[in-house]
Amino acid sequence: MATIELQNIAHQYDPQQGSPYALRNLSEIWQDRGAYALLGPSGCGKTTLLNIISGLLRPSEGRVLFDSVDVTELSPEQRNIAQVFQFPVVYDTLSVAENLAFPLRNRGLPKAQIESRVNEVLAMLDLSDRAESIASRLSADDKQKISLGRGLVRTDVKAVLFDEPLTVIDPHLKWHLRTELKKIHRQFQHTMIYVTHDQTEALTFADKVIVMYEGSVVQIGTPPELFQKPQHTFVGRFIGTPGMNIIKVNLRGNSAMLNDQVITLASSYGLTDGPAELGIRPEYIELSADRGLRAAVVAVEDLGRHLLVRTRVDDQIINVIARNGDSIPEVTRLNFESDKLILFRDSRLVEPRTV
Amino acid sequence: MLELQNVSLRVQGQSHIDEVSLQLDRGHLNLLLGPTLSGKTTLMRLMAGLERPGSGDILVDGVSVVGTPVQKRNVAMVYQQFINYPTLTVFENIASPLRVARLNAAEVAARVQQAADVLQLNDLLARFPGELSGGQQQRVALARALVKQADLVLLDEPLANLDYKLREELRSELPALFADQGVTLVYATTEPAEALALGGMTACLHEGRVIEYGPTLELFKNPARLQTARSFSDPPLNVMQLGVRNQTFHELLSNVPIDGLSQIYGTVTDGAYHLAIRPHHMNLQPVSDNSLKFTGTTTVTELTGSESYIHFDYGGNPWVALVHGIVAAESGKEMDFYVDPDNLFLFDVEQTLVPMANTRS
Numbered sequence: 001m002a003t004i005e006l007q008n009i010a011h012q013y014d015p016q017q018g019s020p021y022a023l024r025n026l027s028e029i030w031q032d033r034g035a036y037a038l039l040g041p042s043g044c045g046k047t048t049l050l051n052i053i054s055g056l057l058r059p060s061e062g063r064v065l066f067d068s069v070d071v072t073e074l075s076p077e078q079r080n081i082a083q084v085f086q087f088p089v090v091y092d093t094l095s096v097a098e099n100l101a102f103p104l105r106n107r108g109l110p111k112a113q114i115e116s117r118v119n120e121v122l123a124m125l126d127l128s129d130r131a132e133s134i135a136s137r138l139s140a141d142d143k144q145k146i147s148l149g150r151g152l153v154r155t156d157v158k159a160v161l162f163d164e165p166l167t168v169i170d171p172h173l174k175w176h177l178r179t180e181l182k183k184i185h186r187q188f189q190h191t192m193i194y195v196t197h198d199q200t201e202a203l204t205f206a207d208k209v210i211v212m213y214e215g216s217v218v219q220i221g222t223p224p225e226l227f228q229k230p231q232h233t234f235v236g237r238f239i240g241t242p243g244m245n246i247i248k249v250n251l252r253g254n255s256a257m258l259n260d261q262v263i264t265l266a267s268s269y270g271l272t273d274g275p276a277e278l279g280i281r282p283e284y285i286e287l288s289a290d291r292g293l294r295a296a297v298v299a300v301e302d303l304g305r306h307l308l309v310r311t312r313v314d315d316q317i318i319n320v321i322a323r324n325g326d327s328i329p330e331v332t333r334l335n336f337e338s339d340k341l342i343l344f345r346d347s348r349l350v351e352p353r354t355v
Numbered sequence: 356m357l358e359l360q361n362v363s364l365r366v367q368g369q370s371h372i373d374e375v376s377l378q379l380d381r382g383h384l385n386l387l388l389g390p391t392l393s394g395k396t397t398l399m400r401l402m403a404g405l406e407r408p409g410s411g412d413i414l415v416d417g418v419s420v421v422g423t424p425v426q427k428r429n430v431a432m433v434y435q436q437f438i439n440y441p442t443l444t445v446f447e448n449i450a451s452p453l454r455v456a457r458l459n460a461a462e463v464a465a466r467v468q469q470a471a472d473v474l475q476l477n478d479l480l481a482r483f484p485g486e487l488s489g490g491q492q493q494r495v496a497l498a499r500a501l502v503k504q505a506d507l508v509l510l511d512e513p514l515a516n517l518d519y520k521l522r523e524e525l526r527s528e529l530p531a532l533f534a535d536q537g538v539t540l541v542y543a544t545t546e547p548a549e550a551l552a553l554g555g556m557t558a559c560l561h562e563g564r565v566i567e568y569g570p571t572l573e574l575f576k577n578p579a580r581l582q583t584a585r586s587f588s589d590p591p592l593n594v595m596q597l598g599v600r601n602q603t604f605h606e607l608l609s610n611v612p613i614d615g616l617s618q619i620y621g622t623v624t625d626g627a628y629h630l631a632i633r634p635h636h637m638n639l640q641p642v643s644d645n646s647l648k649f650t651g652t653t654t655v656t657e658l659t660g661s662e663s664y665i666h667f668d669y670g671g672n673p674w675v676a677l678v679h680g681i682v683a684a685e686s687g688k689e690m691d692f693y694v695d696p697d698n699l700f701l702f703d704v705e706q707t708l709v710p711m712a713n714t715r716s
Contacts, residue, residue: 041518042489141391167516170391171545172591175675179655179666186655186686197518204657204664224681227660238520239660241548283661304551304575304587305635 001191002066002158004030004053009062011048022048023059024215032067033189035182037206039196041238044212046195047163053193054161055079066158079158084151086164088143092136096127099135100149107154121149124180141173148177152184159191166201178205199239203227211235227281228340233347236279242308242319244279246344251276256343259314261293266338267352277344282308282319284340287328292335293318300328356380357507357539362401362411364563371397372408373563379539384530384555386571387543388586394563395543399509402541403430415506428507431500435512437493439484446471446480448495452503470498473532490521501532508533510542514549526552547587551575559583581629581706590634590664593674597628597701604628606670615647619696621712628709629702634664636698637676639691646693649674653684665690 011023023045030036038046051057053064055076063072071079082103090099097118104114122128125145130138135146144165151160166174178201185192196202202209203223211219211226211234219231230236236244249256249263252273256263263278286292287309295311295318302324309320309328318334343350357379364372372394379385387395400406401413404425412419420428431452439448447454449470453463471477474494484492493513500508510529514522530553533540544550550557550571557571559582566582567574578584585592596607597616604616607627616630637649651667651674658664663682666675667690676692684690701709 041520139392171547171589172390172585175590176673179657182655182657197520199519200659203659223658223660241523243520281661301552301554302572303548304572 001032001189003032003068004159004191004193005065005068006030006053007063007065009049009052009059009064011045011052011057011059011061015060021215023052026062026217028210028217028220030191030193032191035185035192035194035205035207037194037196037202037209038212039199039202039209039238040212041197043214045215046212049212050161050163050193050195053159054081054083080156082151082154082157082160084147084160084162084165086167088140088147089150090135090143090146093134095132095134096138096142096146097122097131099146100153103150103154107156117153117155121153124152124184125149125177140168141170144169145177148181152188152190155188157190159193162192162194164196165194167196167198174201181205199241203239211238213238229342229349230279231349233277233279233344236344240281240283242282244281245285245318247278247280247313247316247318249276249278250274251343251345258293258316261313263293263336263341265341265343269343269350270353271343271345271350275345276350277347279342279344279349280336280340282321284337285318285320286335286337287320287322287326288333288335289329290333292333295332295334297328297330297332356416357402357541358414358417359398359402360412360414362398362408362413364397364401364406364409371563372401374411375563375565376411377558377565377568379541379556381537381539382534383540384553385539385541386550386553386555386557387541387560388545388547388550388557389560390545390586393560395560396511397563398560399432399511399541399543402507403432403509404428429503429505430507430509431503431505432509433493433496433500433511433513435515437489437496437516439492439495439499441484443483444480445476445482445484445487445495448484449476449480449498449502452499466502467498470501473501474498490517490525493517494525497529497532501536504536505538507539508541510540512543512545515545522549523552529553530555547575547589550587559586561586578700579708581631581700581702581708584631584633584700584702588633590675590677593632593634593637593669593672595630595670595672597630599623599625599628601625609670611670613647615645615696616699616701618645619699619711620701620709623701623709624703627704629706631700631702632674632694632698634675634677636694637674637678637692638694639676639678639682641693642695646695647699649692649694650689651692653686653688653690655686656682656684658683667692 006026006028009026012019012021040046052059055074063070100118100121101114122131194205208220209226210217213234219235226239233246249258254265256278293313295313298312299310301308307322309322311318359375359377362375389395401408413421446467449467450463476494514525554571557574558568559566561582566580574583575587597604598607602617603612605612649669651669653667655666656663658681663678664675665684703709
């Protein structure tokens with residue numbers, strides 16, 4: 001296992017042609033034994049970054065270090081990492097067990113050791129009863145399990161890298177495999193890096209999530225940090241279903257103005273008067289008869305577990321999560337939990353001066 | 356209206372579709388919900404005429420279409436893997452069904468323009484598919500289905516390959532897209548959250564059979580079958596096997612009695628049952644005086660921003676609780692979970708819901 005260090009990494013796919021930066025100046029240290037997720041929409045640079053770490057791609061600028069050793073010029077094999085891709089990579093003519101044994105045979109491990117490790121991984125992935133089946137006969141889900149197994153079978157790798165490994169998997173199996181991955185991580189303490197566009201996957205898998213947007217890292221944080229204190233409005237919107245409400249206001253001292261309505265902020269931010277954005281999650285707004293912003297209810301969607309109420313204040317839509325069975329009036333007030341309210345200026349979080 | 360009457364299809368001796376009967380109306384969304392390999396795609400191919408049923412009949416507005424080839428039917432289909440013509444511009448991609456139908460240039464331009472407006476593709480009409488993001492490419496495929504003004508529009512997991520956030524957006528736009536066209540709209544998905552967000556009517560599919568069909572929300576709230584409750588649960592439904600002997604409920608394998616159930620269910624026939632609980636109905640504190648307690652051993656905890664998934668072992672069953680707040684439960688710890696009796700589901704050995712005593716007529 002290894003600590004992974006990125007020093008001033010940047011990447012253009014075609015520097016000669018002056019192509020845009022797929023990845024902009026990035027310096028990070030990822031701790032040994034950590035579980036990290038790279039999260040962002042397609043085109044944000046997360047796969048580019050993963051490929052730079054694995055050695056599939058040489059960055060046009062910067063260095064990659066594993067345990068302080070420069071590996072920038074090394075191939076994936078030389079870096080001693082395991083990888084799992086979105087689509088299954090299996091040898092169709094080999095049995096399930098032989099597929100799993102393959103990476104171990106390549107390293108010349110003794111036979112008994114290979115067998116016991118393969119059995120362990122088979123059990124982990126619920127594949128023991130199909131150990132002798134030929135891989136080509138298996139369903140797509142089972143093939144992807146083999147891919148995962150091949151990524152996890154070696155215990156001596158520096159890191160295991162996952163590129164959207166569960167995207168094409170059935171939802172129920174996804175839950176099972178993800179919890180297995182977590183158990184495996186706890187047991188073997190691999191450094192794991194996991195690329196995904198799915199916030200639930202990222203938040204539930206990782207100790208730390210790296211949120212990326214247009215080639216830059218916008219925030220690195222634990223799941224609760226990303227949820228409660230997004231450093232950028234993009235993170236606020238991207239995390240959560242639906243995302244955080246970002247409300248345009250005019251700041252005057254401690255008052256946030258929406259036309260004639262005022263929200264008095266509980267903290268002082270030391271900002272000059274002018275445009276700003278309030279952030280409040282739909283989970284932290286209560287529909288009230290007499291407290292908060294006057295709003296019109298535009299739509300109510302029953303999502304089964306709860307109601308999603310779409311409201312409008314002037315020309316801004318504000319989403320509210322309400323309980324099943326709550327009666328929703330046509331005109332209401334929106335009462336914000338004041339300790340959950342945050343402030344942005346120019347899309348960046350502003351910390352309060354006093355609490 | 357599209358009607359399937361006892362449609363079955365066997366391939367190489369294996370049943371793919373088993374006695375499916377469905378009536379799908381125009382003007383609302385018809386969802387096919389089920390796990391991979393439950394028969395969603397095959398059923399759509401049968402509806403489209405790409406596949407011929409082994410037995411049974413398929414009728415459009417009362418007329419059998421089984422012998423009619425797909426070219427002669429007015430059907431549009433959008434797949435999970437977006438399919439566009441790489442050498443044609445976005446405009447020509449959208450226009451392609453209209454070119455085939457030999458519409459004049461003015462009408463083609465008008466209809467492409469209209470579809471591009473709806474799907475926000477106006478700025479991209481001169482580009483090629485290779486220059487677009489996945490989400491944009493799928494919007495092109497949807498636009499092509501839209502201009503065709505088909506009678507039957509089949510969308511097979513159209514958002515599955517898109518970014519999560521983009522899915523959220525398109526999900527809310529999709530039903531409205533085809534709403535004014537008076538088409539029969541069928542939409543396949545594996546995801547309960549997607550089904551609930553889309554609404555409409557849902558057919559729950561499992562192993563090639565329709566388990567239940569009805570208004571989406573109604574099926575979610577009041578499943579009559581165990582498989583329906585399973586299909587609508589994400590994370591997976593918590594299920595345990597029960598035995599009933601002389602009005603005493605006990606765990607089937609361990610024989611440990613479960614208190615409280617006989618008061619709720621009253622007189623039930625001796626035999627084997629399934630007790631099912633949704634993850635979000637498991638609480639860390641009692642929710643009412645008569646809450647039932649389940650004690651398990653935690654395995655893994657997953658945190659999202661505001662909620663925690665606590666995975667635990669309950670009598671050998673892998674269960675999960677979805678609770679509010681950040682609860683970092685250590686693994687291997689004994690924990691109590693409480694469930695309000697109103698939130699229990701009991702299914703008999705045939706996997707059919709057993710009503711609670713107070714709701715029985």
